[in-house]
Amino acid sequence: TDLTITGTLTVPSGLILRATGNVTISGNIVVAPNQGAGQGIGGSLAATDAVGGNIAAGGAAASSLRARLLVNPGPAGGGVGPATGIPVAGGGGTIVILAAGSITISGGSIHADGANGGPATPNSIGGGGGGGGIIVLASQTSISNSGTLSAVGGTGANAVSSSAGASGGGGGGVINLLAPSITPGTTTAAGG
Helix, strand or coil, X not given: CCEEECCEEEECCCEEEEECCXXXXXXXXXXXXXXXXXXXXXXXXXXXXXCCCCEEECCCCCCHHHHXXXXXXXXXXXXXXXXXCCCCECECCEEEEEECCCEEECCCEEECCCCCCCCCCCCEECCCCCCCCEEEEEECCEEXXXXXXXXXXXXXXXXXXXXXXXXXXXXXXXXXXXXXXXXXXXXXXXXX
């Protein structure tokens, strides 16, 4: 059957949509960030220092080969944005859309973005941004995007004062388009 999305659809991370016909998206799909993603598809979590548990270095990215071959990511996409004393920023979620027919994004969008880091408080460091998520679109015929595909990392917290430090943004996500004919359109997988 065909699948048509015209409004705003918020979906959980890890969702796979399958259509035996064509997929048309003129609305917006928002993939919820995943606070339980841990390091996600990344190579490692962010490191903390030995003194106060503050973040000392960002986590390692996934290898480019792994990212290119990723077609069934599961629910853990972008890694969480680490934080001390405040909730972590969820990593960008994952979505897979598989179609026997065409996939057309006509003015619509798919967002699998990492969440922004929580604000800094006095004598602390704000939360880091969650890593961008994963979007996989696969069609047996064609993919045509005249909308937006986004898997960007969340922004880190801004510094509030000398006693409330800033944090880094989350790394960019992964967008895989698989079809015999592809018009990629606007795709963004930048870091936060």
